[in-house]
Amino acid sequence: MLITCPYCGPRDVIEFTYQGDGNRERPQPASQDLDAWNAYVYDRLNPAGDHNEIWQHSGGCRAHLRVVRNTLTHDISSVAFARGDHKAAARHKAEGKS
Amino acid sequence: MAEYSAFSLLKNALTGNKDWKPAWRKPDPKASYDVIVIGGGGHGLSTAYYLAKEHGITNVAVLEKGWLGSGNVGRNTTAVRSNYLLPANTRFYEHSMKLWENLSHDLNYNVMFSQRGCLNLAHTPAQLDDLARRGNAMRHLGVDAELMTTAEIARLIPALDVSGAARFPVVGGLMQPRAGTARHDAVAWGYARGADRRGVDIIENCEVTGFLRNGDRISGVSTSRGEIRAKKVAVAVAGSTGRVMQLAGIETMPIESHVLQAFVTESLKPFVNTVLTFGMGHFYMSQSDKGGLVYGGDLDGYNSYAQRGSLPIVDEVMSEMLALFPGLARVRMLRSWGGVCDMSMDGSPIITTGPLPGMYLNCGWCYGGFKATPASGWCFAWTIAKDEPHDFNAPFTLDRFHRGLVIDDKGQGATPRLH
Numbered sequence: 001m002l003i004t005c006p007y008c009g010p011r012d013v014i015e016f017t018y019q020g021d022g023n024r025e026r027p028q029p030a031s032q033d034l035d036a037w038n039a040y041v042y043d044r045l046n047p048a049g050d051h052n053e054i055w056q057h058s059g060g061c062r063a064h065l066r067v068v069r070n071t072l073t074h075d076i077s078s079v080a081f082a083r084g085d086h087k088a089a090a091r092h093k094a095e096g097k098s
Numbered sequence: 099m100a101e102y103s104a105f106s107l108l109k110n111a112l113t114g115n116k117d118w119k120p121a122w123r124k125p126d127p128k129a130s131y132d133v134i135v136i137g138g139g140g141h142g143l144s145t146a147y148y149l150a151k152e153h154g155i156t157n158v159a160v161l162e163k164g165w166l167g168s169g170n171v172g173r174n175t176t177a178v179r180s181n182y183l184l185p186a187n188t189r190f191y192e193h194s195m196k197l198w199e200n201l202s203h204d205l206n207y208n209v210m211f212s213q214r215g216c217l218n219l220a221h222t223p224a225q226l227d228d229l230a231r232r233g234n235a236m237r238h239l240g241v242d243a244e245l246m247t248t249a250e251i252a253r254l255i256p257a258l259d260v261s262g263a264a265r266f267p268v269v270g271g272l273m274q275p276r277a278g279t280a281r282h283d284a285v286a287w288g289y290a291r292g293a294d295r296r297g298v299d300i301i302e303n304c305e306v307t308g309f310l311r312n313g314d315r316i317s318g319v320s321t322s323r324g325e326i327r328a329k330k331v332a333v334a335v336a337g338s339t340g341r342v343m344q345l346a347g348i349e350t351m352p353i354e355s356h357v358l359q360a361f362v363t364e365s366l367k368p369f370v371n372t373v374l375t376f377g378m379g380h381f382y383m384s385q386s387d388k389g390g391l392v393y394g395g396d397l398d399g400y401n402s403y404a405q406r407g408s409l410p411i412v413d414e415v416m417s418e419m420l421a422l423f424p425g426l427a428r429v430r431m432l433r434s435w436g437g438v439c440d441m442s443m444d445g446s447p448i449i450t451t452g453p454l455p456g457m458y459l460n461c462g463w464c465y466g467g468f469k470a471t472p473a474s475g476w477c478f479a480w481t482i483a484k485d486e487p488h489d490f491n492a493p494f495t496l497d498r499f500h501r502g503l504v505i506d507d508k509g510q511g512a513t514p515r516l517h
Contacts, residue, residue, distance in 0.1 A: 001408055014410045018400040018515070021354070035500070041512045042443045042499040043350035046340035048403040071355070071403045 004079050007061040015059035022052040022066055048072055054082055101206055121287055122294035127301050130327035131159045133482060136306050137335040138162025140171035141460055143289035144475025145334055150296035153483035158298045163305040167286030170337055173437030174468040175360050175394050177373045179216040179277035180241055183232045186493040186505050188239045193490050194473030207288030209280045216277030216373040221266045225377050229272035244273045255370055265421045266378040279384050285471055309346045316456035332458040332482050337438035339461040352443040352499045353462055354514040356397040357436045359407035363429045365389030381418035399515050407436040439464055444504035445517030449477050449491040458482050464517050
């Protein structure tokens, strides 16, 4: 399986560390909503099909990535930086800096 | 249907083996049943068997999407053991072990249960202390466990380097002598035959496509072979639990599906006469009666419903085997395959009533489903028949995660791929 890192290009899956389900929403740290915390820690959508997940390119640029991967075929349909507001990184790449 | 016996074997041998009958019927589904069990794997079949045998509930259908035993019951590495640390797991798996010990007689079907022992190797003194603690916890609950020295291990497995010069020196190990292996296909076939003989309909190639409701209550299933109604619908589809529960409108479960690979080599002369686990990684092996080494290691490590694995884990498992037995480097691997595991959030299973009225759930078997087959069916049948769990499965609830009552034998926390 190859994952196309936005920084580094297509790399073998062994360079990446799986960090699990990317659908979970972490409650605010001060939240006392037990149901929300329990859902965050324990409940998973676990779809058979496209799965929104987090990977880290730990053997490369170390960026955290949001990957949409099909759990039946392992086809990857999108890879993006995990933080939507990771604009600095995107700009860095657009300017062609290494 | 005739009993299998030395006499029937002889009689059929003399008559050219023409008169053997199929071990189970191929009935068409009826319009309704008392109980529908979804999933014709080991757990579903044993559930149906114990429903009929222990509780006299014989108006039962087992619905199987593919053919009988095509899922995880035929994809595991056949190890049977009850060497757990936490009391809930130890009691449950020890009950399973006791059922295993009489299973061939009970089913009148040879499941080739071989109590050749299971040896967990320790490679550091701290690891040996940890195994001693586990052994003591097991003995405290009446399960057999023996701490072994390197000299004893060397006598048991001459091929293993215990000199201290190995890549990961062996300093001792924990043996459960009553553990062993069983022939996994025979377990599926034996339970199917036993259930069928008591009147259970085993319906293959019958995929559940939805649930029927009567108000809030589950009242049956729609399938690729039509609608079937039932007073009680039991789900035993580990590996596909997420998919089936989504058909019932339950979006999230404390489960992730992961693929686990297994491997078998060409046949060798007797090489290792016990189930052996490596302590410096995740690797386990045994030798089949045919001579092939059957072994496996870690999950592939990311969510998957594909019943096939990827190469990095093949590489890792082989290197772990060679760290333990460098001499196996030139042995050829014959086959590898993958199965989809229900990895629960604490590494322990779920056998419970609900979560919907009229529904019963058996899932979350992680790596350990095969050895649990008898007790899983036994406890699930009890739960279905009496609408309450037996003491053995009472801790294995679905809501234990939200109530802070997790049973985390390995102490890994809610990262299912690490259990």
